[in-house]
Amino acid sequence: MNPIIRFVITLVSASLASRxxxxxxxxxxMRVLPNDLDLNLHMTNARYLAIFDIAGMxxxxxxxxxxxxxxxxxxxxxxxxxxxxxxxxxPFERFTVSTRVLCWDDKWFYLDQRMETGRGVAAVVLTKGLVRDAGRAQTVRPDELLRSIGAAGEAPSITPEIARWLAAEEMLRVQDDC
Structure with a gap:
């Protein structure tokens, strides 16, 4: 199934699901379909990211x-x-992606997502995402977004795994200057 079809199905089902x-x-x-496969006959690496995007939405x-x-x-x-x-x-294996917010700061939300099959956890991803106001070309603070949906509260502390990831990311930023 094309990722856009999965995306549309997820939009509809999420809109009808409980809050x-x-x-x-x-x-x-979801289930692994033939167009999700690579030459090794398992889900291609690029498809994982599309699946995690859909689950995040x-x-x-x-x-x-x-x-x-x-x-x-x-x-x-x-x-x-x-x-x-x-x-x-x-191929055709069923899987479930669990998505949860670990924490946020003044700019980013940090998510933990896991793809699980009947055989266990197949993949784990940490995601850093933000929300942009297209009209004003600026980032919307996570706490502002959460207040807008009635979910205001104290931001959870940055977790150790996120702190280590951000440190590694900073190291890569220095390499960008080469």
Whole structure:
């Protein structure tokens, strides 16, 4: 199935599903289809990222951010990802992507997403994302977004794994200057 078709199906089903809180976990269920496969007959690496995008959109819609974003002309953007593949996901194998917000700061939301099959966790990804106001060409603070959906609260502390990832990212930024 083309990722855009999966995306549309997820948009519709997420719009009809029960609302979740920002600290909740969503679970997006799918199956590996023939066009998801590479020459090794398992899900191609590029497809993982598309699947994680779709699962992240489900989380945003169910948390109440989807309607707000459409109404205000806001756009979600991914700033970085770190992924660990544990094993290949096979043709026609069912899998579930769990998505949760770990923490946020004054600019970024940090998500933990896991792809699980009946054989265990196939992949883990940490995602750094923000929301841009397209009309004003500026980033919308996470705490402002959360207040807009009635989910205001203290930002959870940056987790140790996020802190280590950000440190590694900073090291790569220095290499950009070469």
């Amino acid at each position: 979740v809180g920002v600290s909740d976990v969503t679970r997006t269920r 489900e989380f945003m819609i169910r948390a109440g951010l989807g309607r707000l974003m459409v109404g205000r002309g806001l756009r979600p953007l991914i700033g970085g990802r770190m992924i660990r593949h544990r094993f290949g996901v096979r």
